[in-house]
Structures are given as structure tokens and as C-alpha cells.
Amino acid sequence: TGKLSHFKYDKKHGHYQVYAADEYYFVDGSRYQASNGKGVESAKPQLLGTDYVMQQNGESVTVQKLNGRVETRTKTDRRGKKVKESKFVADNLWSAKISSDFGRIFLQAGNRLYTGDKNKLGAFDVATLRGGQSKPAWSAPIKDNPWTMLAADDRLFVVTEESRLYCFGANKIDPKHHAPTKTPLPSPDNKVTARVAPLLNHLQTQEGHALVLGADAESLDTLLNNTNLRIVSVDADPAKVDTLRRRYEAAGLYGHRISILQYASPLDFPAPPHFANLVIVNGAVAANLKPGRVQAIYKAVRPYGGILSLDHKNAKLEREIKAIANTRMLPAIDGTLIVKREGPLPGSADWSHQYGDAGQSVVSKDNRVKAPLGLLWFGGPSNAKILPRHGHGPSPQVAGGRLIIEGADIIRAVDVYTGRLLWERELKGIGEYYNITGHFSGAGEI
Template sequence: MKELAAEMDKLNQPMAACLKWQCNAAGLCSMVLAGDVLLAGGQDKVVAIDTATGQVAWEGTVKGKAYGLAVADGRLIVSADSGEIACFERPWLFSRATRKVSPPVRAPSVSDLYATAAATIVEQTGITKGYCLVLNSGEGRLAYELAKRTQLRICAFDSDAKRVESARQMLDAAGLYGARVTVQQCSPDRLPCPDYFANLIVCDKAICLGALPLFGKELLRVLRPCGGVLFIGQPAPTLAPERLRKWLDAHGLSQGEIVQANGLWAKFTRGPLPGSADWTHQYGDAGNTACSDDRLVKCPLGVLWFGDPGPAKLVNRHTKPAAPVAAHGRLFIGGDNVLFALDAYNGFPLWERPIPGARRVGTHFESSHLVATADSVYVSAAEGCLRLDAATGETLATFPPAGEARLYGGKPPSAEGQPRKWGYLAVSGDLLLGSTALEHTLRFLDEDSQMALARKQVPKMVISKLFAITPACFKTREDVERKLASLLTPEDMTKWGALLLQELPMGGVASDGVFALDRRTGARRWSHGIPGGYVAHIAVAAGGGRVYLAQTDDAT
């Protein structure tokens, strides 16, 4: 036995020499490593241990045994056998010495060359958002300079493994790698990228050596339609204009131009895909055709991209909210009093804007509140109809014009001159079409805990049905809208439609007039009143210079 014990001690000595530290934290059952911090879970607790010293730097409390640990976005998420899920925000961060790092110092002439090139690219293309493809990326210097000046997400590619590694190290030291810039090794004739993803294509090797890419067909595959730009050249040119022109023509880019600004550059801006079309209204166009003129989309279909905005700020789909609309390579998604704009070809978020009252539901009996054109997006909201810049989301105009807004409170007037909500919305040619929707209000009555409908020409039949509803049925607007849809007949819904809680007025789904404005200036072109009658918003269509509507002259 003594010999065996001696032999065991002899075997354990190398293992003991490898041991850096021990931490006597009892009852641990799970571990996860996050950087240089070890996170461990046990009975009713989680701890953070410094991997350099083995000391417990932090301890948190949970209910039950912490079997599941996950780290994301600087947070620790813990699941315990009690069913509890706990989240701790950056609990394990403790004092450490930090140092500021910078990219490697280059010769002034080289650094200036890339700085000038990046500044020229941004100035001449105007592209500061989206995805940028850097060909023959070398040591990553062009990618670095572009990342400093823009919000671009940059994908750089080079065929040489050593250059790729050097670029990664430099960009990582600058705090850009992974978050803003990625560098991959690949052959330039087949890039590992989806079709149409690149808003901007540039070439590092052309900057320093004047070498031009060889695979123009592959560049066209990945260049985004509707404004994607290929911009290749030099600040201090060794290239000749004739060579750049020959290169453009040889690669199917003959519509490109030669730019002589801070050097010599070939610039090709891609237009819409031949045969493509937009989806500008809820049902395709102002004519409600539910049919696009697109001749390109065919089966089999696949995923081009996926991403934001996600469901958090969107309206519950069961309430049948307005569908997204798209025009000129931009996708517009209406949320719960918010509007999102995304690049339709790669999903890059262009802008997000809160808009009070920009919310439509029940589109099976109501019109949408969104219309898109190449330059604008129109939104029917609480303050009227907004015309927004499609590229930036900035307000270009609010309709009706200022003079009418003072008279009618910013809402379209009815045939009798009384305020109404903006109901139907469409764009046909240069005309902005709208309607004067009836206002209804739904509210709680605290005294008897019943619902009441503001009595504004509302049929008694509808009121009697609403009085049967108790407030306990409703916790959200969606609850009200679903209940109304189950109680009212299609005829009732056509006239009186979706209603809101807490005395929030909303236009119904019918109007007592339609009108047309100049879509840019707001100047009134014509109006059509329906005294004593109504037109359902889903019964209006426009096209060929005409507007078609189904109206009733009977208010009963």
C-alpha cells in the first residue's frame, strides 16, 4: 500500500504543477466562461470568479439551483430548477487595467493616400449607410478609413491568408473588427455573399497599385439595384481614363462614368432591375389590383435576408394591421405608432420614426395608412397626412396645407366643413387621394362599468350591441377590435368600424367625402362630397386618370 501511495503521489505531482488556483465555492453545478471571468451557478446563487486569481469577485442570488447559464450583450441570464429566470446586467465586471490601442502607424504618404481615397469615395457616392464590399482588401487600410467616416457595415475580402490575418489584427486593435468590419479569405470570382447585398463596392488594390478587378459579372451579382454604386480608382492616378473606360465596357458596365475628382475613378450606379416593380399600396397599387407588374420573381423562392425590426414594436398580426409597402428598393413597415424604413435588398435599417396615431388595423374592412413612392412615403396619422422623405424619414410636408390646418385642426374637412379624420389614402400619378372619415369614440363609464359609444349619428342597433360588453373583457386595443369584429355585421363594420379605448378618437372605415391634392405641394385639385351618404374606404380604387368608388346615399 505504501508503494501504491507513493506511486500515486508521483503521478499527481505533474497535475499539481499545472494547478493555478482553487476556489472553495461550495455547491456549484454549472459554469460558463465569459472572457477572463468564470461564471458559476449553484444552490440559490451565481458567482463570478477572476480567472487570473481564483477569487470570487461577485455573487448574485437566485431562487433554486442555477443549472442554466448564458451570457449575451454583457448580461448573465440564469435559469433555475424553481422555474425562475433571472438576468444580471454586467455583474462580473470588476476593476482591470485598460489601455487604449490604435492601428499600426503607417508611413504618412500611405496613410494620407487611403484617407484621401475614403473621403473622395464618401463625397462622390454619398453612401454612408448600408453594406460596403471591399475587394482585394490588403491590410485593411481602406476598410479602416471608410469605417471611421461612415455607418457602413464593411465586408472585406482578399485571397492571401497572411494579408487577411494582418488586416484582422489591425482592425481588432482599432475596435472595429466584428462589430463594423469583417475580413475573409476567398477567391474573387465567387464571393461568399448574397445577391444584391452591396450598397457600395470599392477596391483597396486599385487605390495603391492601380490594379482593377477581373470579375465584373460577379460584381453585378452582388451590387444592389436602385442606387448601388461601384466606385473604383485612385487618388494619385497611375491609371489612364481610356483604361478605366475599357474596363467598364468589358465588364458590362458601359453606362458607368469616369470621375476626375481627387484622382481618377470609374463610377457605375445601378438602376432598377429590368422587369422589377414596386408594391406601393396595401393591395399593390391605387387600383387595388393585388397584382404586381414584376416579371422577375419566380419559383423556387428562397431567403435573401432576415433581420429587424422584429415583433416588439409591431401591431399584433391577429388585428390585421396594414401590410408593408415597397418602392425604389426601400421597404416601409408600419408598427405601433412607429414607422420603419429598411433596405429592401439587404435589410439594413435606414431609419425609424415614432409617429403618434400611425396605426391601422382591421384592413379587411379598412384602408391602409401607408403609401410609398420612389421619393416619399405618405402616412395617415393623428396630425393629418405626413409626406416623409423616403431616404431619411424627415417631414417634407403635412397635409392639409397650413391654411386649412388652422381652419380644420389639421384634419381633412367634410363636405359640410366639419373636422374629420384622414381616412382613405392613395397616390395616383401626381395626385394624393384622401377621404373625410367619420370620428367615433369608445370610452369607459366608471359609474356603471359599461362601455358607451359617443352618439354621433350611430345607429341604435350598434349602440345596443356595445352596451352588452363589460370592461373586464378588454385589456388592450386589440381586445376591443376583436370583440367588435365578432359583434358587428359586415354592413355595420363597413360604416362604423374599429374603435379605440380611453376616449381616443379614430376614423371609422367610411367617409362622407373624397378629395385629391397635389402630392408634393398639397394644393387642392378637386373634392367630392356625399351629403347624407358614405363611401367605404375599401370601396375606392384609382387608375387611368379616374377614381372609382361605391357610395351610399342612405345614412340608415
């Protein structure tokens, strides 16, 4: 019916892999009743059948009945009192061994179990396993690790962690390799290059993000060919958006280097604040720019050197831009206004030392951040190399729009406005003193 049956919030358990059969579901090592979400037992199924649960622990495979019973027994607790203990019990059907070389079980198709591990796939007959033999009925090499498998149309499909797709069939043939085809972008138009190149000369980096309001293929091609910027372009015309998406998909660039979005009024597109190293407002979109809208677009420009280019020049717009704090007008090019956003956000402040500043005041001079707060970005580089909090190592520091953070063997700079990794340097042992998970007195004790 689509009606919500129940919702149970569990602080300790949760996962994207959910198994369900009959009146139970399994998630993150536990079995629950589907009717009310009540926990039943600890269980980590590898496979579920219509009437059985298959679990794998290393080389051991155990198959139990899906449905069981609750048994209650009386025991003596540590205080000497008699207490009753209830436990869910399911009968064992059979058990077997599978060599750890073949990794974990992914699926059962017919009477075979299919397994996978790094660079290897295997298939085991259930009847053979139940008879005490663990020799695979079939195996095949692959590149990298299998991520998931699917059996359909008498074929086995395997997707790997590196996004490779394999298809295996009953007959042995010479495999066909289908490599993704890419259509190179055409050589950029010299006039467009001459118009865009000066903007790139003003950028402090060829990395980062660009926002282009008014999709123009030639301008976008030039940015893609001459920078490493990740581009978001917005246009009102759905046909143009579709054409450009297909163009950059064919070039192998769509999604990771460029995204094209359709929005009825590109000038009103709700772009994230402070994220773009370069903002370009093109042609007809720029011509519709009215005084009073510049501030909203300018908000998307990254502090500390972001560039705004307006393909439309008039005195009112120029006066409005000059009134914005921390802006510098750059020489115009063929009627295009070019603005550089210099310095920090008004009212913001650095945290440049362990305790805030050279005077160790432990007080931020920032008067910009106020409630209510919202999410600016999430993600960024992994924290795997960063020091654990328990060692109370040097605190992250912020200066010039960069967050500087230390690891056991590295120092890293991250863009505070986007979470983008700016640089990382290996310095062996620099944070080793704090690289512990036991609580520690901290940097101030040294």
C-alpha cells in the same frame, strides 16, 4: 459512439436549454426518455442533480427524486365512460422558499445554491433552506441582469446580459476592473484619403454595407474613420488577413464594423446579391479582373445608388459596364473606374398602395421574382413594435428599395435588400385601431 439514437420533431416544444441526467432529458417544460424521445411528463427543472430534480416557481422551490414511476388509475370521462389514465410520479424530497428579490436559481456548487436577478446575486445554504430559513448566506450587487454562472477554482463567475464578466472569490479584496483596451487607428494617409473621398461623395448615405475585394489597410482605415459602413473585406493572403483581423480587433472594431475574410480568389468570392452600398476592387485584384467577371461583381452592388469602384481602367471593361442595365459612369479618378447603379432591378416593381397601386389592382407588376426562391437575408429590426396580423392593418408597402411598415405608434422603413433599418419615426396612435390580437374585418371595412 456519436451515432444518432433518435430524432423526434415536436412542433410545440423546443429550446436551446437542455438538461439531461440518467435516462431522461428535459427541454422546454417537458421530460423525455433519452432512449427513444418519448414524452414522460410536464416538468421545468431549474437544476438537475445525480438523483434529484429542482424546480422553482416564483418563491417556491421543490426538490423531487429524479427517477419515479408511472401510476395508472381509472377515471370517468365526460361521456361517462371508464378510462385509464397514466401519470409519471416522483417523490418529493424537500421544499423551501427563496425571496423573489433574489430571482432564479442558476446553479448549485457544493452545499450552496446561487441565484441572481437584476443588479443582485445571492447564495443560500441548502441545509438552511431545508430547515425552513430563507436568509441568504451571501449577496452582492452587480450591474444589469445575470445571464449565466459558472463555479470553478473556488470562484464564482457571472456573465451578464450586457456582456460583463464578474469573478467572486472567498476573500474580500478591492476588486480590479479590467476594461477592454483599444488601439486607435492611425491618422489616414492624405493620398489614400484623396483617392477614397470622392467615392464617399457619390454615396447617398454613409450607412449600410461595403465590400472591399483586396484588403488594403489604408483604404479600410479611411472607410472606418469617415463612414458608418459595415465592411466586409476579402483577400487571398492568409498572413495579411490575420494581421488585419488583429489590427481591427485591437481597435475594438472587428466583428461589428469590419470583417476580414480569406478567399483564394477574391474576384470569385460568393457575395450576397444587391447588399453593398459600396464595392471597391483594389490594386492587384482589380488588375486580374477579366471581361466577363464584372457582371458577377456588379451583382453585389445595391440598386438605387450603389457605387462600384474598379482600381483598373481599360476600354473592354468600360464597354462591358456600359452594357449593364441601369448603370451610369461617373468621372474616373487616377485610372479608377467608378460606376453608379441607378434605379431598381430590371423587371422589379413597387407595391406602393394598400392594394398594390393607385388603381387597387391587387396585382404586382413584378416579373423578376420566379421559382425556385432562395433566402436573401434574415434578421433585421425586431417586430415588437409592429402591428399584429390579427388586426388586418395596412399592408407593408414597397417603394424605391424600401419596405414601409406600420406599428401602433411608429412607421418604419427597412432596406428590402438587406433588412437594415433605414429610419423609424414615432407617430403616437397611428396604428392603434388595428393593434388587437382578435380577428378583425380589416382596413377595407373603414
